[in-house]
Amino acid sequence: MNKGFISGMVLLTLGLVCGILLSVVNYFTAPIITEEENKIKYATLAEFYTLADYDLSEVEGDGAFGTIYVLKEKGTDNIEALVYTVSAQGYSDSQLVQMLIAVNSDLSVEGYKIVAHQETTGFGADIVENNFNVTVIDNLTNFDTVAGVTKTSNAIKECFTLVSQRAVGDLGGGLSE
Amino acid sequence: MNKKENFLKGFIKENPLFVSLLGMCPSLAVTTSLENAIGMTMGVFFVLVLSNLIISLIMSNPKLAVLVKPVRIPVYIVVIATLVTIVEMVMHAFVIDLYRALGVFIPLIVVNCIILGRAEAFASSNKPVDSLIDGVGMALGYGAAIMLISIFREFLGKGTLTIWGDLQLNLTFIFNFLKIEPIAMFIQPVGAFLAFGLILAGITAIANNHKNKLAKEVTNNG
Numbered sequence: 001m002n003k004g005f006i007s008g009m010v011l012l013t014l015g016l017v018c019g020i021l022l023s024v025v026n027y028f029t030a031p032i033i034t035e036e037e038n039k040i041k042y043a044t045l046a047e048f049y050t051l052a053d054y055d056l057s058e059v060e061g062d063g064a065f066g067t068i069y070v071l072k073e074k075g076t077d078n079i080e081a082l083v084y085t086v087s088a089q090g091y092s093d094s095q096l097v098q099m100l101i102a103v104n105s106d107l108s109v110e111g112y113k114i115v116a117h118q119e120t121t122g123f124g125a126d127i128v129e130n131n132f133n134v135t136v137i138d139n140l141t142n143f144d145t146v147a148g149v150t151k152t153s154n155a156i157k158e159c160f161t162l163v164s165q166r167a168v169g170d171l172g173g174g175l176s177e
Numbered sequence: 178m179n180k181k182e183n184f185l186k187g188f189i190k191e192n193p194l195f196v197s198l199l200g201m202c203p204s205l206a207v208t209t210s211l212e213n214a215i216g217m218t219m220g221v222f223f224v225l226v227l228s229n230l231i232i233s234l235i236m237s238n239p240k241l242a243v244l245v246k247p248v249r250i251p252v253y254i255v256v257i258a259t260l261v262t263i264v265e266m267v268m269h270a271f272v273i274d275l276y277r278a279l280g281v282f283i284p285l286i287v288v289n290c291i292i293l294g295r296a297e298a299f300a301s302s303n304k305p306v307d308s309l310i311d312g313v314g315m316a317l318g319y320g321a322a323i324m325l326i327s328i329f330r331e332f333l334g335k336g337t338l339t340i341w342g343d344l345q346l347n348l349t350f351i352f353n354f355l356k357i358e359p360i361a362m363f364i365q366p367v368g369a370f371l372a373f374g375l376i377l378a379g380i381t382a383i384a385n386n387h388k389n390k391l392a393k394e395v396t397n398n399g
Contacts, residue, residue, distance in 0.1 A: 007248045014252055018259040025263050032270040040273070 045069060045083055048102040048111040054080060064088060064162050066098070080105055082170055084163045085115070090155035092118035097155040103167045112160075119152045184310050187318030194322035195380050199290040203282040204323045205369035212339040214327035216275040218320030220268070220283060222313075224260045225292050229312035231256050233300040253296045254287070261286045274342070291319060330372045334364035 042051055054071040061068045066085030073080050081104045087096035095118035102110040178186075193199045207213045232253055236242050245252050265283045268276045276283070286292065295315055300308040331338055336349035336359040352359055362368045 003247065006244060010244050011248055011251060011255070014255050018255055022259060022262055022266075025266050029266040029270040033266070036270065036273045 044100055044113055044115060045102075047113065048083065049081065061085065064159075065166070078105075079171065081110060082167060084166070086159045086162055087116075088155040088158035088162070089151075090117060090119050091149075091151040094118060097152065097159065099156065099159045101159065101163045103163065103171065105171050107167060107171060114156075117152075119149070180307070180310055183307055184314040187311070187314030187316070188321060189318075191315075192318045192322055193291040193294075193315055194319055195377060197291075197294075199294055200319070201373070203285055203289060204319075204326065205366070205373060207279055207282050208323055208327035208330055208369060208372075209334075209364045210278075210331045210339045211324060211327045212275070212341055213278050214320070214323045215341065216268075216272070216279055217282065217323060218316070220261075220264045220279075220286055221289070221291070221319055222316035223264055224257060224286055225295060225316040225319075226309060226312040227260050228253070228257045228292055229295055229300040229308040230305055232296045233303060233305040233308035236301045237304060249301065250293075250297075253293060257292055257296070258287045291315065326369075326372055326376060329376060330363045330368055333360050333372075334362070334368060335359055 042056070045051060045056075049071060051071075053074065055074055057070045057072070059068045059070060060066075061084070064086055066087065068085065069083040070079060071081040071083070072078060081102060083100055083102045085098065085100055087098040090097040095116060097114065097119065098116040099112055100115050101112045104110050187193065189196075191197060194201070194204055203217065207217045235245055235252070236249075261284060264286070265276075268279075268283060295311065299311050303311070328338060332348060336347070336352050338346040338348065340346065349359070360368075363372060
């Protein structure tokens with residue numbers, strides 16, 4: 001028989017055996033991997049809500065919005081809360097200020113967190129916790145720009161403004177009813 | 178060569194890292210902490226031992242060997258890649274922190290010269306039992322080498338020794354006693370080359386010394 005054909009058959013057989021072996025291993029490890037990955041992915045969300053109490057789904061946002069997490073009451077279609085991933089230009093050119101903002105269905109803000117930024121060390125993420133107290137999403141009047149870190153605080157303000165514009169539509173009458 | 182020699186040669190005489198200088202890229206990259214080195218050792222151990230065994234089983238069967246011989250390198254790579262993928266999946270599922278710390282260097286075990294080197298140089302022409310012993314010896318020798326580098330780097334760079342997870346030896350008191358700071362450079366890439374060079378120089382000096390002594394003894398006796 002042709003030598004090339006035999007070599008091909010050897011490799012084919014080996015490939016099949018290895019493929020079956022890998023799919024068996026994958027069958028057992030894949031669910032565990034998904035669970036572990038979700039744990040890490042939702043670690044920040046878990047700071048705002050007890051995730052086991054809700055049905056969690058994801059919507060891809062457009063423009064400045066990244067993933068939007070939708071938390072529904074278990075077993076129903078009522079949206080209890082939305083967690084927005086939103087970014088805006090701060091001081092750094094290479095990395096936008098990226099925030100997670102959790103908004104309840106009554107438009108109150110459950111919490112917010114800077115997830116990525118490259119602002120000046122010592123300011124950036126810190127100023128949110130120290131200077132802003134946003135409790136209701138459609139009231140941004142107590143939101144002052146901080147002197148010295150104008151660009152950073154403007155970025156944070158822009159994040160909130162974008163979310164406030166969008167959340168009113170999403171929660172007020174659009175998605176939830 | 179008896180079984181004991183076969184096992185021990187991987188540690189000093191034919192140490193894959195310090196003598197053969199094989200598989201240096203992942204070794205330098207993951208040795209930022211002792212924990213990473215231990216994880217890498219476990220991965221390499223599993224892959225090297227099993228690949229040696231499987232390849233030796235295939236090649237010691239005369240009928241199979243004739244079929245496999247023309248395409249042996251692809252066969253080795255498929256066997257090794259399958260084992261590495263299994264290691265990757267299992268690590269991803271059960272030790273995700275380590276999986277993230279080792280990153281791209283887990284899949285790169287496939288092209289680690291040590292494993293392909295042992296398959297071609299030893300396992301393909303030796304009995305399964307000998308190949309198994311060779312694999313265990315070589316993997317442990319490699320592990321000892323990268324652990325030595327990582328202990329050197331982590332201690333000098335951070336003043337700690339992370340064994341596994343939260344199990345960590347804090348040795349910063351030594352630095353406090355000497356009133357100096359840990360040398361952070363050693364956990365950066367440049368520190369890897371420096372650490373490796375220093376350890377290699379030390380080992381070569383000891384080896385040369387040993388050789389000279391042996392040579393002297395031979396001349397004195399002769």
